[in-house]
Amino acid sequence: MKELIERSNRLGADPRNTNYAGGNTSAKGTATDPVTGGPVDLLWVKGSGGDLGTLTAGGLAVLRLDRLRALVDVYPGVEREDEMVAAFDYCLHGRGGAAPSIDTAMHGLVGAAHVDHLHPDAGIALATAADGPALTKECFGDRVLWVPWRRPGFQLGLDIAAVQRANPQAIGVILGGHGITAWGATSDECEANSLEIIRVATEFLASRGRPDPFGAAVHPPLEDRKERAAALMPILRGLASTDLRQIGHFRDDDVVLDFVGSAEMPRLAALGTSCPDHFLRTKVRPLVLDPGGGTPERIRELHAAYRAEYAAYYERHATPDSPPMRGADPAIVLVPGVGMFSFGANKQTARVAGEFYVNAINVMRGAESVSTYAPIDEAEKFRIEYWALEEAKLRRMPKPKPLATRIALVTGGGSGIGRAIAHRLAAEGACVVVADRDGDAAARVAGELGSADVAVPVTVDVTDEDAVRAAVDAAALAFGGVDLVVNNAGLSISKPLLETTVADWDLQHDVMARGSFLVAREAARAMIAQGLGGDIVYIASKNAVFAGPNNVAYGATKADQAHQVRLLAAELGGHGIRVNGVNPDGVVRGSGIFASGWGAQRAAVYGVPEEELGAFYAKRTLLQREVLPEHVADAVFALTGGDLSQTTGLHVPVDAGVAAAFLR
Template sequence: MTTPETNAAVDALVARSNRLGSDPRVTNFAGGNTSAKGAATDPVTGEDVELLWVKGSGGDLGTLRPQGLAVLRLDRMRAMADTYPGVDREDEMVAAFDYCLHGKGGAAPSIDTAMHGLVDAAHVDHLHPDAGIAVAAAADGEALTAEIFGDEVVWVPWRRPGFQLGLDIAAIKAENPQAIGCVLGGHGITAWGDTSEECEQRSLDIIRRAEEFIAARTAALAERGEHPFGPVRPGFEALPDDAPAGEADTSAPDTATGRAGDTARQTGSGPDRASAAAPASRPGRRARAAALAPVIRGLASTDAPQVGHFTDSDVVLDLLSREKLAALADLGTSCPDHFLRTKVKPLVVDLPADAPLDDVVARLHELHAEYRADYAAYYERGAAAARERGEEPPAMRGADPLIVLVPGVGMFSFGRNKQTARVAGEFYVNAINVMRGSEAISTYAPIDESEKFRIEYWALEEAKLRRMPAPKALATRVALVTGAASGIGKATARRLAAEGACVVIADLDAEKARAAAAELGGPDVAVGVAANVTSADDVAAAVDAAALAFGGVDLVVNNAGLSISKPLLETTEKDWDLQHDVMARGSFLVAREAARAMIAQGMGGDIVYIASKNSLFAGPNNVAYSAAKADQAHQVRLLAAELGEHGIRVNGINPDGVVRGSGIFAGGWGAKRAAVYGVPEEELGQFYAQRTLLKREVLPDHVAAAVFALVGPDLPLTTGLHVPVDSGVAAAFLR
């Protein structure tokens, strides 16, 4: 059983972890681990046992909860030192940790568990602070550690995380009673203390002293007119911003203007499949980023589809403008947590910031081919060395870059979902900070290639990847849904997000669009944008928002609509024009802009039109609406025929009688249709249901389900189809 003292120890550990994990300067997302030791009563024997609580595998300090801790018996874990078979069989020790677990539940122990259990201290922190890694990755890191910390912090040469590293640090702690922690070469820092408070303060003290040392050296360089990354290269400075400062504000992007021309180079499959050029003139940084994003995403998805993230923070743009960019990028990242998420090095565009966009696109294709060849060679060298050691490495996971750096524009990062893509970018920002710090105090010297390969293709890492849940049906797909703040659009956005898609919610009402996006889970799942689909600029900005938020667009739902129910003689030209502008012209504009991005990506795509039963059925007092819906219905057939060569499928859905939750019906159309049919407005949905074959009311979720059926994995060869979702209206049967 647990005791109040046990609960207090766990509470203190979680609180300390959350504080440390909340600051990216202290440790990166899901990086580092913390622990506490204490006594608890064994529920079987009734005797006190010593336990270790340590952050479990894959957890994040900033969001850690008690259930994210692994709980082990210290006596059993420390007994493993007597049976440790050596570094050649290191991986066996992680499996053995399972036999040391105490109680029910809890997280799986991580590779760093030994460090925490073997070190003779009640509390241990292992962290990845930028300043600490800058010292750890410096060419003369050992001497710098002594200069900065004296004998209070001890240097530990690079060793892969594992049981032997735990033994090494335990020995250093025992041999250096005055020490408060250590710097792990090429990796990070570890600190310890008798209390949780002391351990935390020692961790922060090590980081503070490293930061102050780096800051002093950086200031000295500045006084001499020097910079750790060298001078700015003329022509590689950041392009002018054309959106709010800082990170791309995809929740409310500025309208992108200056989109010149509709022509694009169109290619088939293979290495050049993403070479369809975006418009040749994009004046601002964000506009240029939005134009390049689908091209880059298509290249980065050659082996497997990826979601993208864009960053143009000052720290990124500064590195991209500097003389040492290429050399430092080629050295790659150092900390294992970094390169596991960023690959060993990025793809770097070597053209000036204002190079013609077509030239940048062409160069991206060349650099991508070179990157893939280089990565394959890296893999073969590492695999050959592994086989010489009698190991069979996992198969190569993919040769595409996860980080792409474009001078003057920013950084594009990629992953299996938005969070993974965003975190990869955050890790590379950490790596930039590390490089800058190392270059300020010495020379950046990360761990060598062979060690990077051994970690990237570690059997333990492969096992962790295999334990991940299977991706959802629409994972990696980016959807743009118009009119998505209510009714059918909102239900569709909700269904697509539930199936794993990233969603851009476009609506006339910006506040409602952002609120709907927040309901779906926030910016790692959905963003809301204001868009009037009758405006070519608004539509372009919405597609740009998808590119900046998620890398591009794969799936478009043309749902925006309205209706004005009037007899022919009462229908004005304004009524006619408004409905055709929103539904016929608007759908055309959205499809055209989305197709441009899809062709640039070279990954295929889906365009779905929410048309209507009225596109086939001749009902009374509805000429403008029904004619506009018929226009949409024929656009489906026309675009299916035209876009098929690019792998883009175009299908439609014909709903009827979707009253509940509908913005159209709530806006007065419901009252008018109810008057036409002579029923109370609140009974209109049931009225529609009773005139159908199935006698069931059609709801927004039914339409959303049809959208998923068309864009999901089960109908991959279907295009040009209209699916009725009307509960059975015989007069609207397709024929």
Template sequence: MTNPVVSELLQRSNALGADPRNTNYAGGNTSAAGTDTDPVTGQPVELLWVKGSGGDLGTLTEPGLAVLRLDRLRALVDVYPGVDREDEMVAAFDFCLHGRGGAAPSIDTAMHGLVRAAHVDHLHPDSGIALATAADGEELTRRCFGDRVVWVPWRRPGFQLGLDIAALAEANPQAIGAVLGGHGITAWADTSEQCGANSLEIIRTAEAFLAEHGRPDPFGARLPEFEPLPETERRARAAALLPLLRGLASTDKPQVGHLTDTDVVLDFLASAEHPRLAALGTSCPDHFLRTKVRPMVLDLPPTAPLEQVTERLRELHEAYRADYAAYYERHAEPGSPAMRGADPAIVLLPGVGMVSFGANKQTARVAGEFYVNAINVMRGAESVSTYAPIDEVEKFRIEYWSLEEAKLARMPKPKPLASRVALVTGAASGIGKAIAERLAAEGACVVVADLDLAKAQEAAAGIGSADVAVGVAADVSDAAAVAAAFADAVLAFGGVDLVVNNAGLSISKPLLETTERDWDLQHDVMAKGSFLVSREAARVMIEQGLGGDVVYISSKNSVFAGPNNIAYSAVKADQAHQVRLLAAELGEHGIRVNGINPDGVVRGSGIFAGGWGAKRAAVYGVPEEELGAYYAQRTLLKREVLPEHVADAVFALTGGELTRTTGLHVPVDSGVAAAFLR
């Protein structure tokens, strides 16, 4: 049974974390002290439950809490070796743990255990950080709160910061919390309800203070040449630039992109002060650990010629990498972790928006959310003072902290297709849906493309959130529709790495009954459609410069001649040769092109359910419901081919093991001797 203290803590945490005005995603921590029964002695024991490392307040559950013996935690004060060795105290937290399981204690654990209050919140609200990063933040805090909230000068999170806050709380019994210079806020109380109320009082009071005393134009005059483009033009420009940007941002390791073109971003980038403020970088550790110390900022208007912009972005990227390497060299010490990568995590494009990058879509999206927090912080600080984030030395100490390195080492190993973006045509059902589901399960971001948008979106929703899969409309026989589908994919994830040509239909008729319209429809969708999709895929992949995979779902019919199937089998032979032709042409760009030749996939197939099954069953003289078994019995393995078997083959070709394979056709037909490749 859950301890009532824990229930109250989770309720308070979730309520605070649900409102982005209170704290950012995965930012801050909460705690509660109380008693429970020691299972060994049967006696009451005083415990501290505190959000563990890496959790998110809005979705926090009991397994995300670290549970410590409060007497042992507070006894660490007597053995604390001083600020020069305070990192050792994190390892000491493990000796204070109570019971089994639970989350790893975070660096902020000392803050929660040393303050003499039963309930403590540490949060990163934009309004609080605005005061914390103002040049005269201490005076502003006094003006805003009087003696109800104390000022704590900047100190890197750790045991000493916990001691500092505890000492100020004890010396100021009237105080309900503190503003932590350069960082955030902390609130405390004897009850969970009052602690949550105190946190909200600090946040809302700071918001009201900034609204009342702040000047209306903290970012200075607007720059007419940097005004936002109209939405349609803005999205088109973003789609044109994103593949290049993603390739640049993936110089050290592959990244997924996320576009943010909300008013808060566009207004900031249209202001005269945005270059100065962007160069100062973010301040709150939670912010710059995800955004890096500063963004890369394009210094051209959104109406500049595309060729000029792309050339300038390459120059800025080269300069950014050199600047970041110099930053590392200025501050690295003999024991510092190796430089993790010199590419930007945030790219600002005036008039267009912000592109954020991360190892997956969620990480990229959250990095963008953090920079929006940073813009709000800058606005607040500049409205009442001057934005003055913590200095570069302190940022480096946190970014390359051994404890942060240990936290990164605890992260699970990435899945084989992590950071890759896949687009699958005809993916709302059957083989395409099975492929999309398998690629997502292996870590890819997936674009479910289908003629029926509603079904594509439904299939994508079945795979996961928009961080994992999106559905887009795609009539593969229409060049403009194909280009639009790829633009949607690029806007969703930053680019495309893996494309599966699966969309198709099948017309089963004897030669004399096959009409010109039948022939044209079959070839428009599959031969022309595959060509259009592959052409657009190549454009994006070449611009990215990251290589890629194109997979054709062809058929055993591409090499096996069956009766009453002229249009379908001919078009499959066309697709099969496209594989060879494109493998030869695109290899110099690191793009591999391969094909898969399935036997008839009856169960779960949209084509077979749409009438093709009945026609093929009539050709072979078997009941339609026995067609799959009939196909299986004519194979060497006597086993039916299902959509997931085709999906397995797609993953085998693209999952990282066959890195030197291109131009190959893989049979997935349970062994049809007549279709053996020669």
């Protein structure tokens, strides 16, 4: 098993060998049966849904080889081959492990101790070439054989096993429209054979292929494509979320720009992808926009046409027992001169969809360089896309978290209350843009939350109009737009009226009143373009309604923020955008404001040691409890997590009970 996992991890770590979560590997061997004490022949094979690059022992299915091979005698034929997947469960050895995948038969029936099934771009290029059988023979001779297209399943396992038995000199096969399978007597031999097939195919395409398979470059990359992409993304994400809300991803690397700007792109894109792993994630074909993106009206027109065509595709091939249509929106959008937009239920899924389409581009390039790209036909694609086994896999997926598919932008997210809010929103499933004037602090918090699929940092001074616009654009490019904004950036200077300078007044109003206005305005612009509604939450203060001493500048700007909540709730409700506020008080521990001098100033006002300020605030509340940043984060989630979906214009006190600050 150790050799199998190490081989799998090596093969899966290189995208030239297989795509993410694509392919599977296996090993046969003998173990001791704990019931009889005697030897038992077993198959260890990568289970359903795993990824070779990160495979562990828990991701393997373990089956008794004698029982698996005995299924040949009860196989009811290709029309009922899906029934065999359920039969695999009766072949399992022991408890635990992964669920056997549809490719289990391929691994168990092939008469070699080790088997690899992979999806390398070079191999699929031959597999999707119009004259794939002849090219395979020219490339490999009789060392690698051709197996005609067949949907993955028990019959394909039988087909491959028959080829392997009849051709003892062969090291593997090219599976028409699909990928490659290789085998070997040892793990090292199997891996070497897999890599040989990939290397020889790659060299064959490079030496024999023509250099310009996509034709002339007719739409060169635009200099301002990032700006265009940031403007297009909220529109596209909103349209791609017509049926189910999506997260977005954008790519404009050379491989993408070369393809989308080429003369042959429209023809090839219309043919769609071929390998089942590809089109299950990219849909049958992409939506292609006009060069540069076009106007919003034109984009909506093309999107409507795409939806109509997808519905027609479903109607052409659906049978009475087909699952319902899952959604007619595109997963991939190509824009000549700009790049590629991809969409999915979360950031990883959106990013991986884009990676799969890049695999498809590479496949099309290889096939067109030596032949003509000829993917499997539309009816076969439908059979896989709406396969009952795929539908069952989708139903097994865990229930999404409350903020899944929501994109949050948290200002002042690098410390204190903002950090706590960012952590809570990410824990509830949101993609989070951590915005802070201190870029290092923002990066540190984003790193705490996870990978770039979960959170990204942006450095922004909220008083700077251009910087705020750039932060919202960054959210669009990172995740597709913005759905949930938390106006948390702030500071405080505590002085009596006669000691408060104009600079003190301006600084606090610039950061909190002006900054909140700028962030809300730019976020609302993106939310309106998306057409998905949204949430804007202001972290105001008890001081917005309570008149405390030596606090005129801070109290006045918090009152400004509090009234912005009411004004924007009234204005933006027609767009489905809810605007609410949270009024904290006494958040000393973990607070960036208190740590920066505000704590010492307030402690002096109240005549208590700074280290006892939190306890002092707690004692003057009705609940006699100290307020922490996490309590403010709880309130933000309560307002945005779905249970208060009909609430807007509300201020929620998080102050442990200050009667003088009760809202009237």
